[in-house]
Amino acid sequence: MPIAGPAGSPTDARRTHRRTRQERRDRRSAAFDLLAVVAALALVGLGLVNLYLVGEVELATRQGAIAAGGLLALAVFWRVRVRYLGVLGWAAYGAAVLLLVGVLTVGLSANGATRWIAIGSLTFQPSELAKLGLLLALAAVLGSGRPAWQRFTTAVLLAAVPIGLTLLQPDLSTAMLLVVLAGTMLVIGRVPARFLLPLAAAAAVIAPLLIGLLRPYQLTRLGSFLVGAHESPTGSGWAVRQAHIAVGSGGLFGRSDDPLRVLRAQYLPERETDLALASLVGQWGLAAGAGVVLAAIVLVWRLALASRAPRTPHGALVGGGLAILLGTETVVSVGANLGLLPLAGVPFPLLSYGGTALVVHLAAIGVVLAVRRDGAKRRLWALPGQRNPRPRLVRLAALGISVLLVSFGVYGWRLQSTQGEALQVVGQEQMTRCFRLPAPRGTITDRHDVPLAANAADVGTGVDRVLVVPSLLRARPADVDRLAELTGRPREELHAQIGAAEGPVLSLPVAEVPRSISDAVTAAGIAGVFVVPEPRRSHPHGALLGPVLGFVGVATPEDEERWPGLPSGEVVGRAGLERQYDATLRGVNGRQCLYVDPRGVPVALGERVDPVRGADLRLSIDLGLQQRLDASLAVAVRAQPHPAGRIGAAVAMDPRSGQVLAIASTPSFDHNVYGPPIDVGALQAGSEAPGSPMLEHVTQAVAPPGSTFKLVVAAANQAHQVFAPHRAIPTGADFTYGGHTFGNWKPMGPMDMVESIAISNDVYFYKLAVALGADAIIDTARTLGVGQPTGIDLPAESAGHLGTPDSARAEGGAWYGGSTVILGIGQGDLQVTPLQNARWTAGVATGSLVTPRLGLAVGTGPDAFTALPAPAATPLPFAAELGPVREGMRAAVTAGTAVRFADLPVPVGGKTGTAQDGGLPEGEYDNWMSAVAPMDAPEIVMTAMVQGPGTGGNSARNVVADGLRHYLEHQPDVVGTGPLQAP
Template sequence: MSSGGVPVDDAPVDDVPVRGQDRESDPWIVTAAVVLTVLGLLNLVSIGLTSQAVRHAIFAVVGIGVMLLLSRMRVSKLRRFGWVTLGVSVAMLMAVPFVGVSVKGAQRWLDFGLFSIQPAEIAKLGLVLVAASILSGGYTFGRLMTMLLIASGVIALVALQPDLSSAVVLAAVAALMLVLGRVPMLPLLPLFGLGIAALPILGLFLRPYQLERIQVFLSSDADPSGSGWASLQADIAIGSGGLWGLALDPMYDLRAQYLPESEHDLAFASVVYGWGLFAGIAVVAASLVITWRAALAARRARTKEAALVAAGIGGLFGIHAVLSIGASLSLLPHTGMPLPMFSYGGTVALVGFVAIGLVLAVRRDGVARPLWAQPSTRRRRPRGMTVGTAAVTALLVAMSVFAWQLQGERGSELRALSDEQMTRCIRLPAERGQILDRNGVPLATNVAEYTISVVTRMFEENDPATLGELGALLGTSQDELTNTLGERGVGEMETVVGRVAPDQARQIIDAQIPGVLIVPSGRRHYPYGDSLASVLGYVGIGDPQDMERWPQLALGSRVGSAGLEKQYDALLRGTDGKQCLYVDPTGNVVGPGERVDPVPGHDLRLHLDIGLQNVATDALAQAVRGSGGDLGAAVVMDARTGAILALASVPGYDNNVYGPPVDAVALAAQTEGPGPSRMLNHAFQTAAPPGSTFKIVVASANAEDQVLDPDEAIPTGAAFTYGGHTFANWQPMGPNNLLQAIQWSDNVYFYKLALLLGPERIATVADQLGVGRRSGIDLPGESAGFLGTPESVGDIGAIWYPGSTVLMGIGQGTVTATPLQVAGWTSGIATGAMVTPQLAGAYGPGEGTSIPTAEPHRLPFDDRLDPVRAGMRASAAAGTGGQLASLPITAGSKTGTAEDPSAPGDGLDAWFSAVVPFESPEIVVTVMVRGGGFGSATSGPVAMSILERYLAERPAPAPPR
């Protein structure tokens, strides 16, 4: 005591009672402690840990009692209390390796039967108290070394458990107390530098899971299903919690199971998940109240030791709050840091209440003193206390803002992710729509077969009555059904128990047995086999290309893989349904979820006439066999609209073998071996020299530019010599004009006409007639053919010879076309307009919704095509296509016999193209047989068979009025 009775430094004035001292308390800090406790209890109850909530409440009640008891302790006893606390904790820490309880590879607890104790939590408070005792006497090197030795020993004991988070906190507490205790910065800075430099060495002593936690924090690409799981779940919890939380959501019990350590390490994330951001802010606010009120108690303390105790306890709470909340927000590594009173744990709760009781004792002691006793407290006040408390405040406020931003920016995404991770859905495939011909005849149907499966946790497989009922409907015994269910793999959500016919499926549906799914097998049936296979295509399991084309396509979906099945897959496939199930984090089914019934696909009605298609296919196959050719194609198209009435291709294949599942043996039998590909539709996927059918294109070019008067007869003969080469006629001929040259397919006339026109002018008109470009038919894989000019031939590295123009005049050399393209220009010249070929006519039930065809494109030289049309009419009446004269209506035609190096036999492709009735064309028929010889002899009869079938069923014209 100094003279005048004024207390100086740490004189024991606290033993002198002061008026009003016993009545002083701090309701703010007590309320904050109670708020943390209540929020912790709410969290435990909401995640279903009721028994733990009861234990936590008991510890809280005991803790509050201890807090109130210690709040009356005189500060002169802090020194003794601190050394006892640290001594007891060290003794228990030393006992842990021998008798401690091991959890998750760490030995941190001592089991006392009714309760267990984590000595590291007691050591944190003990270190604060002992450090305050040592440093309150002022700085000396001996006191510094004593403090460091004690702290190092405690940290080492904790680290050996191993308990990384507690060891880090103890190191932080030691550093904090050195700063608060006003140890000069000169010895502190190198000490702190040495500590930072030694951090990498700690990695050698960390367990794998501890290293993984650090790596997850430092890495931005941690596996969310592995090392990044906890971080992801914490983001989901905070982001989807909203302002008021999801605790009242019926599915919250299941959602909460996905957040690990929700009662302890990630309790902050859990309380936001259950009770919303407001609850999380309440946790932050309560933590800040405790930190600030402890700092204010330190300012009012009458001794330096008491001030250091209060400031150290405030700092300890702040460190815990920052590390715990920061880990929940993934802003700091997941070190397993509890928040006192809030996180579940008896030791941490009791220690928290003890610490607050000590703060209350410091505050009670420093409340009132005689007005004449006002010593300077500046040197007794802990250093940096206000700045440190403000820093903790700033960090926790910034974390609260971050949580709010996470909800605002990613809330919907994370809520959806929460729904997704706890849901597994069984796809209910939609029944595929049928493909029908123009008269409603089924061309592609679904096999009348249904798959029956049972769903785990929805089907009462332990109920003999349910098993017996389903077994009877399936035609199997109860024992066999039980064995089938018992053979399913772990985690399987459904088990296929049988395949049944429609009648059985209807009986099972009517029985309404819970947990039984009835879905179509998805197998496709094509009643007309190879006649239509290359048009219809087939169905298969979706591959990566299909997934890219249809991003929402489910794995295992059946999609169109070729032909119309592929082209109109979106219409035919329908929309799959789903039966969803809720699963826990281990993947076990816990109950049924949403069910969405599938929507069947639309039926697709074609313009195609199956009767006409069969006639074309049969006649074509006979022509190919009879002529020695290797392939053939026939096109029947509406000349007015482009509607395809038949698209025959020989040889064909049986698309029924594709299933799925694929019949590998049958598939190999029809795809292996020599010969042309059966998989192609040669009508639009095989291009060949069009021969003399191209002459009407050259004649149309002359109609556009008229380099030769159509009425002028020019000498032709048996051959034509140009550039040192002789080009033959197919037979000797006299002088011919344009009509006669088309009628009798005079090669020499068109040699000369091609030279007069030049390749560019021919190509300009040919392009308008669809030569060398795809027609736009609604089928995948169309060939564009080739239209050669000096420029385009040069582009592919070839040479345009003088004779190339001559050959171009008769559709040889650098010109190739598909039968569909030949049909297109035949129709275009006859009608004066180009149409877009199309197979699909309508979709949907009944007559369906029409699928419009493209509007015809009028040719700019339509009004000058009469001479060409006259030649086509003459060809059909009494020329190379004269066999058409026997038809009951007028016709126009152009035949062709093309030299083709790829053709078998004599290397001649047989072409025949005709339109009827010629005065007002309705349909165009084009036939090609590769290696078939002369067009009129081989392909002409095929065209006649098709036209006769068409005319036989053609509606009679209305009588004149």
């Protein structure tokens, strides 16, 4: 017992010094208590902020009330003395075990697990209490003075009970935390290694067997983590992906001012619990995340240091065990939020929503702070050897936890800096759905901008569709009433239709109205109501240009292959010019975007991109000449004795540029049968009608050209001359070659080439063909485009057929001498289109071969048209030698078979032809006429083909004569066009 010294003695000074040091320690203890509480309060407060930011105000209020209770528990347990820890620990442990047993019998189940007990409107999770009870119980056992084997055995048995009961729920994540807690307590409680190593080995052997205990969702989580899968929309891979989006797009200080903040938060599953950290970073940025991690590190370190203050091992183990438990929970939660660890269902301590966990953690902190506070009153006179040994490795564990958390923080920063923009785009895309606003299709006009094909609604013959977003209008009945009034629909009916469209419906058609009404709907500006044009084309001139203009329809697989990326249901050009120039006419679709919740239900309007109307296509066709040529062709076909199934075709072309001024085909079809909606009956009737009205006969019908081919044979003589063009050759009534006799259409005397072209002397051309040989004729024919597509800007053009000795052998036949003979008059193995005929006629007349073109210009208005580039004419290699052939064409008009054209006001040249066709009945032929005017400076070539009797007048001549007369009488009006910019 110390002996008191006199007043003012050295003994008094030492006592005063000791009291001063004790007061300093008490002040430091109080400061430590305050810092730990502030860190805990920061985590609780940020958790409440997260709930508020994600729109869970009710949960935030509930969690705030529970937090107040937890703080009260912290304050109460702060006053507990170490000597009462044993009683508190066994009481908590016993209560936890009893409640865990109760869960298995009367607990609440959810998602295949039974983990909660309900007390009135409150629910309680006993496994959370088990953490505190096991911590205190193990601290009491391991901190006792019993032999090591007794402490180890008792501790293992104590831990096995709550761990086993938790596994039965099943709650694997909490069970694993209890295992970590038990293992931690054994290590820091200085249990000898000879006991720990066998236990660790047994755990390593048993661990793989636990996979069989995993629930399907737990296996999915593990698999998602191992293979990096981001399945949608309920898997853990999806959850981690959403956590990455939240962290990566949160920025430094978050996006709390984003009007879509709450909607974005809905895409993060478990944003209140397991992924609360990612949610907070997404809302308040990396700064908030760093604050959370810093507060957790501070709390772990203060709890770890508290393990060095108590006077007893019991109290020290409580502080050390709780420090490592909280640190482990924090590491697992942060790692899972970043996708660095499996999503194990471990909430962030104090931050995540959960009443039981919050109260237990705060109460546990209060217990540790009480131990620390009690340790400030340690006996100053105890000898060093008599002081209790401190828990081992606690500070090292705290350091490791801190390093891991800092490393995770760096990873989160790098994730945001390297992938932030991309993740923001992904986040925006997943909450955005758009529906198409179809672009109005451009108009097809003649060269004077007279509409030939237009949108039905633009010309007053079609309708527009009214679309609504049901989920947006349901909450605004007044707007629905207004829409019903505008569209003329009964209010109750419209309300019922919109009300029935539940779920992820982006747009719902509610009316089809004429343009005047759709304009009124647009002007009303009702949010969530849109007007789009019905994709129907109008053709003011019916069947006049049916096969040429073609039709539109919903894209087929073939169309989708031709134009990759077509949206589903897109209306495209399916035939004719509509198909050829679809990319120009179709325009660019717009879109109306909507923001949707994770179920896909629209909740707000997003970006709108207005459609860009397709460009108008101006054709080289003159409507007046087209109508005249079509009418004459129809008269010629109907005048035949048997018009059914007979076809006619006529084309007028500028021989210098290839511009097609008119292109007539009969029979034809009316585009309107293609709708929408398609007139199935009319379409079927058209496809089965005689004469193939669905074909464009100028470019798709082929027939032997007859005597019009003599121009090609004559040109071959000029290129490979065997007869002098002005040398008279004996002809007569027939020609015998190889034992076969080939007749003339009438007996004739000697003639030169010019006369033979004019009078169409067959025998002359029989002899010329034999003299030239097949190869020379075929070579020249190919040079003039025979047997190959002309290149006109129409799809599905026929190449025709030009037989050769090689092709005959390839087909298993033979090329005889007679084959060359009849080739001289355009018969035999030869099929051409009327356009090919017109092209070679133009080539002979001008000396150049042109590419026929229908498309003249594209633009968006009368003064904004740009000329389409056209291929340059190709000079013929024998152009300089073609004079006698042209003389023959002119002579046909002045004194030959084409005198029908002699009364025209300009000199005309031409060639008639009558060809036998195996597809026609006996006595009927393919009647041809090709003419050029003026012959001395060609401006127009016109070719016609009409099937019918060959006796009497060639009906094709009348068609061409009428067409030429119309052209010559109206030439300035026919060829004139609006302003054009250079291509």
